[in-house]
Structures are given as structure tokens and as C-alpha cells.
Amino acid sequence: MPKIGMEPVRRRALVDAALQVIGDQGTLSVTMSDIARKAGVSPALAHHYFGSKEQLLTETIRFLLRQLRNDTVRTLKAAEHARDRISAIIRVSFQADQFAPQTISAWLAFYSEAQRSEATRRLLVIYARRLHSNLVDSLKQLCSATDANRIAEGTAAMIDGLYIRRALGSSPVTADASMRLTDDYITLNLQMFSIQTDTEKGHAA
Template identity: 35%
Template sequence: MPKVGMAPVRRAQLIESVIRCIDDGGLSKATFKTVSQDAGVSAGIIAHYFGNKQGLLDATMRHLLNNLFVDIKKAMSAYSESSVQERIQTIVEVNFDGSQLRKSIGRTWLSFWAESAFKHDLARLQNIYVGRMSSLLRHEFAKVQPRELARDNAKLLLAAIDGEWLRSSLEGDHSDPSVIRHRLNRLIGLLLN
């Protein structure tokens, strides 16, 4: 009989195993067999918690999305009275801090982005990410700019964030988060002037 309260712990362990498997060989490597071997559990346990491989991948993507937006919300709450520029810079900083820029996390995001063009569930989660990030950025820009300009600037900055993410994922450990943040902060300054 399973221990009461173990489900969240076990799910988190399995999601970390998925991230390690994707880091090791892409989405195709994240099978029930490889994840179960990595986690030291049976494939039946994975099926119990996630149903199938798509359920496991969806849960992993939701986990990454949740972590990103929880971190952004926490960081933004410390800057509630700050300038628009500081608040937007905070969003950028969270996207490129140590926890978000781990090589394995970057590779996992990259794998999901590539597959989202072909898998409806992953495309839906990608759209949630784009919608939430766009909304956050647009809200900040709109405090000092007309609505249409704020919308366009939010799209430009999000494209730059995603571009830097893509590049850092491909470069692996050779990316310097402080250089990325500096580049994006310069762009924020240009978009606000």
C-alpha cells in the first residue's frame, strides 16, 4: 500500500527524472523505461501518476511553467513600488537566473518548444507561456505607453527573451547570464524611450 502523502514527492522525483532523461538525449529518450530506470521505480508507478508518456511530458512542462511564474511573482512582489523599467528588468532577471538557466532545464524547454509544433497538448502549454509572459510585459509597458505600443514592445521583448533562451540552450554552459541580462536590459531601456 502506498504511503499517504507520497504522491507529490514521487511526482516531483519523476519529473526531475524526465528532465535528466531529456537532458541526456531529448524527448525521445524520456520513455517510461528510461525514466523508471533513472528514478529507480517501475514503469507502472509512472503510469499510475501520469497515465501515459504524454501525461508525463505535460506534467513536466506544467512544472517548468509553474516554477517560472512562481519565481516571477515572488520577485515582482519585492518591487511593487519600483519603476516600470525595474519591474520589467526583474521579469528578465528571473528568466535568466541560476535556477531557470540550468543546462538541463534549458534543454528541456528547447525540446518542448521543438515538439510543440507537432503535439497539440504541448502547443497549448506553449501558448499559455506566451500569453502569460505577454500579459505581464504588456501590463508593465502600458503603465507608461499607449496600449498598442505597449503590446508591440511586449512582443518584441518576449521574442528577445525567447531568442536568448534558445541561444543559451544551444550554447549550454558557455552562456553568461549576466551578459544576457545586460543585453536585454539595454533593449528595455530602448523600448521605454
């Protein structure tokens, strides 16, 4: 029987174990026994806390999303200006625990699962919309709403692309380098749209 008061500890241990096992194997085709063994508990206890592997995997994705949301909120509070807030969002996306090889592998496995699982797809859509909304909110203070949406879409695609390249080992890009590349992309686009706007104003005059 599970010990009283141990449920939060065991649930977190199982979530951490799920991330490690999925990250190591690069697939969601792991068993509850694999995860339970990694967490140091019995499969029966794992089923007691989560009911099924699918429920545990859903909670694991939610855990990652909560981490991102909490870190983003905390980081944004410390940023005074719109451009600083954008850089803060990028920094959170590539922070050490999210850009670790195991975590990246787990993210890719979840994206693959989203093609078959509606529950997984919904959670990942929430993440994508939240990232887009956070970027657009600050970008609109620096450019038009149309340009803000275009830059936000490109930024999100760049983040996803850098995660994939890191996972495949096709590029030795580090977390710091990824932050700089993405930040440079935003800076260049803001400058480009600013020049276009100034040119249009000149023609109108």
C-alpha cells in the same frame, strides 16, 4: 504497491527525472523506463502515478510553468515601480534553474513537440501570453499601449533567441549577460519611443 503518503514525493521525483533525462538527451523520444530508472522507481510505479509518458511530460511542462508563475508573482510583489517590475520579469526568465543547460534543452524539446502535440502547444501558448501580459502591464505605464505591445513582442523574441543560442552553444552568453542584454533592449526602446513622442508633440505645437 506504492507506500501511503509517498505519491507527492514520487510524482515530483518523476517530474525531476523527466527534466533531467529529456535535458540530457535533448529529445522527448525517451521512454518511461528511462525516466523511472532516473527517479529510482519501477516503470510500473511510474505508470501508476501518471498513466502514460505523455501525461508525465504534460505535468513536467506544467511544473516549469508553475515555477515561472510563482517566481514572477513573488518577484513582482517586491518591485515598487513599473521599470523595476519589468527588470524583475526579465530576471525570472533567466534565473539559474530556468537557464541551466538541462532545463533549456528540455524547453527546446517541448517547443519541438508543440508542432505535433496540441496539448503541449496550448501550454506553451499560455506561457507566451502570460509573459506578454506581464510585460505590457508595466510597459503601458511608461509608454503608449501600441509601443508597449511592440516592446513586449521584441523582448519575448529576444528571450527565446538567447535560450536557443545558449542551447546550441553558439554563444557563451551567461544568465547575467542575457539579463543585461534584454534589459538594455527595453531601455533603448523606451528611450526611442520617448524621443519620437516628444518630437511628435513638438511638431504638433
